Amino acid sequence: MVDRTSGVPAFRQVAADLRDKISAGAYPPGARLPSERDLVDTYGVSRPTIRQAVDALRVEGIVITEHGRGVFVKPTPSIRRLSRHRLSKEARARNQGAFLADAEAHGFKPSSTVKVRFESADDRAAGYLAVEQGEELTVRDRVMRADGAVVQLAVSRLPRRFTTGSAIEQVDTGPGGTYARLEEAGHVLGSYAEHVGARMPTPDEASALQLGQGVPVVTVTRVAYREDGVPLEMNDMVLSADRYELSYEWAAD
Amino acid sequence: MVDRTSGVPAFRQVAADLRDKISAGAYPPGARLPSERDLVDTYGVSRPTIRQAVDALRVEGIVITEHGRGVFVKPTPSIRRLSRHRLSKEARARNQGAFLADAEAHGFKPSSTVKVRFESADDRAAGYLAVEQGEELTVRDRVMRADGAVVQLAVSRLPRRFTTGSAIEQVDTGPGGTYARLEEAGHVLGSYAEHVGARMPTPDEASALQLGQGVPVVTVTRVAYREDGVPLEMNDMVLSADRYELSYEWAAD
DNA sequence: CAGTGGTCTAGACCACACC
DNA sequence: GTGTGGTCTAGACCACTGG
Known part of the structure; x- marks a missing residue:
């Protein structure tokens, strides 16, 4: 009472x-x-x-x-841990990129749907990619599935001048994925940065990711830099917070 | 209609x-x-x-x-970016630890309230710290404020055998904070790992962090390892997702 | 004061799950 | 069918804000 x-x-x-x-x-x-x-x-x-x-x-x-x-x-779901090592060159050599590397490590059957389009850089993209607003970008929209269930949405953006004539503008980027194609074109990867946040999902995201009620999403913006510090790619990822945990390790000093 | x-x-x-x-x-x-x-x-x-x-x-x-x-x-709040460099030895030498280093970099007035207690390791803590369940831990409960507003909750746990006799068991750990005291005791820091997730806040967290409606929290579990790989400390942090973004950078391969 | 959101009632009918 | 949650109504009164 x-x-x-x-x-x-x-x-x-x-x-x-x-x-x-x-x-x-x-x-x-x-x-x-x-x-x-x-x-x-x-x-x-x-x-x-x-x-x-x-x-x-x-x-x-x-x-x-x-x-x-x-x-x-609500039963507590099992958490999958994503480590930064998913981007190593060794992993790229073995397969088609970061997501498939993770799939292999965890034993689920991956699949993904990709759409390629072109758009001009907005404020935010221009900032991350260090280009002028309005510069043409190659955009790769990916929906990633594990054993059939959608687990991650990813939107990758690159200045189009880095991708013209490469398989990055095709649906199938070929072995090693986008990063392998960039290196073949002479853009050697130097470093990565990931910016991690969280928010409540939009209704679209909630249904696409089959999110449970009251589950936020983790957002990751990864920027890949060339050896000379020029940004090559930004990748906006959206993950279900109750199924993923991100792990980063680094040496002291 | x-x-x-x-x-x-x-x-x-x-x-x-x-x-x-x-x-x-x-x-x-x-x-x-x-x-x-x-x-x-x-x-x-x-x-x-x-x-x-x-x-x-x-x-x-x-x-x-x-x-x-x-x-x-809802107005979009300004996002504060926390970089992993907040843990550098140089920053430790200058002040009292990671939070104060961040405060200095961003120009707000920091303050914090600390409670020290002791408890025995539960399942999760035992896993992260590689100790037996039930081993005695030193626990430091911190509420961190920026210009008076609570911005972060942190619970730090260390095996008590690493802290007996040191200022880590005092409210004021002294210059450089917990990590400086560990190094003085011969535990040289070798690496860090951070595990990042998100979830909806408990009612207690929502009121403590003065969270807006519909705002999730970002959870970070940082583990500090000694040079030989022995875990020294785990730190569970809770942050408001609409005020913080975490950034990590690393070299390719 | 008037206008706002916050809470609550006592019903009603619908759609879905399970027997 | 029976029981479940999902939706909706037409009110009521309260607590807070601001002129």
Whole structure:
């Protein structure tokens, strides 16, 4: 039952009580909570109030709701760790690029859909690629799948003057992928930078990545630089935060 | 007006329409949306339905609501970039550790509150620190502020056998911080690893970090290794995703 | 004060899952 | 069918903001 004198909204009291019971183990991962109509009786509030409480737990990512079945404690999914070593030259030599290297290491069956297009550089792209706004870019839109499920969206952008005449402007870039083609054209890779953030997904991303309720996305912008420091490529990646963790290692000093 | 024959729930149609208008610039960042009661007239649905639509935009992080004032398009906050160079020995020599180095670089006034306690290693800590479960750990709980506002929560754990007798078990670790004290005790730092993820905040984190509605947190677990590869410290950090971006750079191959 | 969002009620009907 | 969550209504009162 809720305390109507405390000043704390009823739906928050219900949410807090359910949250406590879940973390205490009264409802273990995968367990079904009592039905919303049962909770109405338990707490003595109306159904919309119960739904408001359940919604709060849903956006926190603690529970998921399944139409016609019930409300369930969200099972903790397994986390796949992506290491920066996925970009080594050795890995490139063996296959078609970073994503396939990861697939091989983890034993899932990769596939991807690619669309190539051209656009002019906006403010942000111009900044990362150190080109003038409006310069023509080659854009590769990729949807990557593991065993059929979409796991990553990636948009790669390169100044078109680095890609004319190469397979980078084709759907299939050939063995070693984009980076191998760049090196063949005399652009030797010198360094990488990755900028990592997180945000809530757009509805499009949520459905494409089959994101669970209350799951943010991790965004990674990778910039590849030539040996002389000239930016060659920027790659905007979007990953499901409950399935991926990014790892970086470096020597002290 | 909503289309009652399309099968798409009314609140989703309203949310999609508002979302489109916002991204088209009809409501620029910071602008106030029409009041919920005006939207009731505009779309011809009840107020709870309008509220459901606004709630959806809120958890997407597109708008914020302010009691008694209105619904506003969320302004895009400035992003602070944290580079891995914040851990260089040079930076340590100058001040009291990683957070203060970052503060100095960005010109804000840092402060932090520290609590020291001891606990036995759980499953996860034992894994990262390569110790037996139950081994005694020194735990430093830090709340970091920039110009008074909480910007980061950090929990640092070290096997206690590396810290007995050192200032690491004191609130004030002295110049150069924990890492400087470890090196003085003969534990020369060899490398770091950071594991980066994201999730929705707990209610405690949301209030401590003064998180906006619909803003996830970025979690970073940093492990510091001795030259011989023995883990010395793990540091669990929680950051507001709309205020921070993490940057990592490395040489190709 | 008027206008705003925040909370809550007591229903109703629908769509989906499972027996 | 029965039970589940999903959606929606037409109100009500409260708490906060700002003139």
